[in-house]
Amino acid sequence: MKNTADITVLGAGSYGTALAISLASNGHRTLLWGHNPEHIENLKRDRANEAFLPGITLPDLLIPEADLATALAASNNILVVVPSHVFGMVLSQAKPLLREDSRIVWATKGLEPETGRLLQEVAEDELGDKYPLAVISGPTFAKELAAGMPTAISVAGTDDVFTQDLVELLHSPKRLRVYANNDFIGLQLGGAVKNVIAISAGMSDGIGFGANARTALITRGLAELTRLGEAMGAQTSTFMGMAGLGDLVLTCTDNQSRNRRFGLALGRGQGVEEAQEEIGQVVEGYRNTKEVYALAKRLGVEMPITEQVYRVLYEGGTPREAAVTLLAREIKSETQDSE
Ligand SMILES: NC(=O)C1=CN([C@@H]2O[C@H](COP(=O)(O)OP(=O)(O)OC[C@H]3O[C@@H](n4cnc5c(N)ncnc54)[C@H](OP(=O)(O)O)[C@@H]3O)[C@@H](O)[C@H]2O)C=CC1
Numbered sequence: 001m002k003n004t005a006d007i008t009v010l011g012a013g014s015y016g017t018a019l020a021i022s023l024a025s026n027g028h029r030t031l032l033w034g035h036n037p038e039h040i041e042n043l044k045r046d047r048a049n050e051a052f053l054p055g056i057t058l059p060d061l062l063i064p065e066a067d068l069a070t071a072l073a074a075s076n077n078i079l080v081v082v083p084s085h086v087f088g089m090v091l092s093q094a095k096p097l098l099r100e101d102s103r104i105v106w107a108t109k110g111l112e113p114e115t116g117r118l119l120q121e122v123a124e125d126e127l128g129d130k131y132p133l134a135v136i137s138g139p140t141f142a143k144e145l146a147a148g149m150p151t152a153i154s155v156a157g158t159d160d161v162f163t164q165d166l167v168e169l170l171h172s173p174k175r176l177r178v179y180a181n182n183d184f185i186g187l188q189l190g191g192a193v194k195n196v197i198a199i200s201a202g203m204s205d206g207i208g209f210g211a212n213a214r215t216a217l218i219t220r221g222l223a224e225l226t227r228l229g230e231a232m233g234a235q236t237s238t239f240m241g242m243a244g245l246g247d248l249v250l251t252c253t254d255n256q257s258r259n260r261r262f263g264l265a266l267g268r269g270q271g272v273e274e275a276q277e278e279i280g281q282v283v284e285g286y287r288n289t290k291e292v293y294a295l296a297k298r299l300g301v302e303m304p305i306t307e308q309v310y311r312v313l314y315e316g317g318t319p320r321e322a323a324v325t326l327l328a329r330e331i332k333s334e335t336q337d338s339e
Pocket residue numbers: 011012013014015016034035036052081082083084086089090107108109110140141142143280281282284
């Protein structure tokens with residue numbers, strides 16, 4: 001019993017801990033692995049993750065674990081919740097330690113740095129095609145989930161049995177509503193692109209623009225996400241769900257979003273590095289803007305908001321210049337889906 005678990009979570013930051021709390025609160029024995037042994041010792045001692053989710057008690061069924069081999073041997077269900085820039089590295093560390101019957105799901109939102117690949121491709125490249133794969137996506141601030149506030153998410157993957165098992169593991173009639181979805185690509189893409197649009201909404205608010213501008217960015221952000229998704233074989237309807245509209249509204253409108261706060265700081269005139277340091281946690285959209293922008297270029301998909309965020313982050317443009325450029329674009333039909 002000691003070394004078995006219903007699920008193992010890799011990544012003991014905000015969201016890994018929140019998902020582990022939620023799973024353990026559902027009555028599932030959950031191992032939570034983190035790469036920093038000192039941090040794991042603190043979790044064991046405090047029965048809380050004071051560094052990332054202060055004040056929230058870890059349920060008894062959540063077991064912090066510093067040894068990766070022990071964590072991976074404990075369960076066949078492996079939930080990866082590390083930032084996208086270390087996703088491939090963590091999988092390659094895990095590979096020799098995985099069980100024959102392992103099944104891999106991630107809640108990481110982003111694309112692989114430099115290549116811009118979906119994390120599904122990274123996982124297939126690292127692990128081959130023998131393990132079922134899945135993704136969790138949707139509007140979920142770690143703090144609210146960990147506090148047991150009502151939340152809804154979506155799950156999709158390569159294997160229907162695994163997807164359904166995840167729905168059942170995660171679902172709680174009191175706190176967490178989980179939807180199975182069959183669009184693996186769409187769920188991954190929504191989680192990556194919303195980070196970029198949340199930065200743009202933050203910039204707009206940081207400049208001092210109002211609700212009209214923010215809402216226009218959400219709406220046109222959804223349009224450009226949908227265009228990219230269609231070019232990549234995702235289903236249009238996915239973007240009207242949790243991983244599209246849902247996550248865009250959440251992260252573009254609430255200051256719990258680190259991407260939005262990053263944009264706010266830039267809009268108020270702070271520099272990129274200073275803004276990142278101040279947030280002190282992962283801002284996925286910083287790196288991912290580059291990858292989403294490059295992906296759109298490669299596929300010939302027009303993504304004007306992403307392009308302007310890219311100009312600010314990587315080419316020295318200012319948020320105001322970005323806003324002016326967006327506003328001054330040639331007049332178009334709203335329903336012209338190619339533009
Ligand atoms: N927070 C949220 O509300 C949500 C987050 N997500 C996604 O979850 C992913 C993780 O984000 P989140 O938990 O918020 O980020 P945090 O910044 O809160 O935590 C990241 C965690 O990853 C750890 N980490 C860094 N490098 C490695 C590594 N090489 N091996 C193992 N662990 C490592 C960090 O450890 P250390 O501190 O030692 O660097 C830290 O514990 C992101 O893709 C994010 O978009 C998705 C939905 C909601």
